[in-house]
Amino acid sequence: MRHIIRFWHRHKWSYFFIAPSMLLFFLFIGYPVLRAVALAFQKVTLRSSEWVGLKNFIDVFSSQLFRDAMVHTFIYAFCVVAAWILTSLAIAALLQPFNNKVQSLFRGAFYLPYVTSIIVISLVWIYIFQPDYGFLNWLLGLFGIPRVLWLQDPDIALWSLILSTILIVPGTGVVLYSASIGSIPRELYEAAEVEGANAVQKWWRITVPLLKPTTLYLMVIYTIAGFQVFERVYIMTGGGPINRTTTIVQLIYMTAFSDFNFGRASAQALVLFAIIAAFSFVQFRFLSTDVEY
């Protein structure tokens, strides 16, 4: 008993300081995660639930719509990650020769679109993609290119979503790459010059390898973001036309809140989690390095 009292007097303030956060954490993250795992093996309605074993997962994997959603999500994520890594690296490299003022002006300009919501940006894109008086068809019309049904044509809509994502230069990537390039010691380049290295060699042999940690970080966060694409799909196409732009999260949303099939939606979410975890693991495995400079 005395033991407990002494323990309490010694640590009560520590527990007081963490209590609010931990309460929220266990209530709204810890418990829901465990519940999600349970739900994935249940048939759930708002009033009742019963165990159904692996039925939800079997349904998920045997559903053509889920396989389509996986394919769409993979295409989207792959294109966006590749384009974002390349553009942010290129822009950060091009920014290097300029002084701090110019650099920070551009960094601000490239980050600016990311402070507004995806809903806002997507609404503008809907207008830009509008077939009859949209900006894009007008612009292409100037070069004699006929009208494109950007969001209405089943074969094009997914590519339009990708286009609307990659045409805005990724601000985070530019900021991080340009900080990392700036922190590479000048002596490395000078030493390489003494050895007679040209600009291309310096780029591939010094800059790119030393940027690997930044590349890894960006790849992981961009892949996660790519796999979780939802808002722009929800508002720009709603998964259509004829489900040709349905992504995994869009499907989770529809399964849960339009079919009210909570069990299957949880199973889909766990599959998404597994995919993201697997990709992050592989990226860490292949790209992690212990380069220090």
Place this chain on the structure above:
Amino acid sequence: MTTEPTSLEQATILARTQSAGRNWRDRFWQVVILSILIMAATVSLFPLYWLFVTAITPASSTVKLPPELIPSHPTLENITNLIALSGTGGLRVLGLDGLRMSRMLLWFLNTLLLALVSTGIHVLFDTMAGYAFAKRKFPGSNVLFWMILAALMIPGQVTLVPLYLMITQFKLVNTFAGVLLPGLADVIGIFLLKQYIQTMPGELEEAARMDGASEWKTFTSVIVPLAAPAMAVTAIFAFQRYWNAFLWPLVVLQNPDLFTLQVGLSYLYNSEFGTNYGLLMSGAALASIPMIIFFFAFQRYFMQGLRVGAVKG
């Protein structure tokens, strides 16, 4: 007698012509690179530009060709129409139900209220927890911190359905509490503040304790002022996240009087105003102007925050 230039003079002349050539070449490449950067920035910023231009273009001019890249008759009719046409409702907090106003303004106030309250609570709780994890040794601290780190890996979609079932059980669907509470559980801030507070010297804290200050007083008068920069970064990113949040408020809120701006915009787009681009863009402008001002005011913290996030990863 002609004098041959000495080798030193030769070298100087050679160096001068070469450096003049190099300067010229450098200047040329600088102009090329600058043009590429300006082009990339133009494409990147065009949607935002188009948003604001359309917001002040008369609705009739938004549906004809060629598009007006620079508005010939700038007008505020879109925003006044939007405020007049979006319907009216009452603010559903603090018993202000009698106060009726345009839904568009209501959504603005709802968003502001939710974002400010969430951010305030968030930063206070995160700083407290970050301090405890960084400076205080207590049983269970490692296990708890490890759990927090593990939670960073789990995508939000996993907890979406269970949280919805929970707030249904607690009868919080269609309430601000239902939006606010689950949104407060976010561990990234705890992590950031722990990392920052760890690097602070412990002497001031000890001195405060020697002077007989209570633990709470030590926290508010020593830790909080020193951790202020990290708290600012956490607050800024939290505010941005809450202001722009979409999926969770969309799921929780069904009564248009309670909508946030983002949910309200999506509702407007799916209503009879869905093709009135001037109206929609003026709403979108209203939703993004505060964040843009916020960004310019705190740009330094935004950039710092991005880098801190990366160091963590």
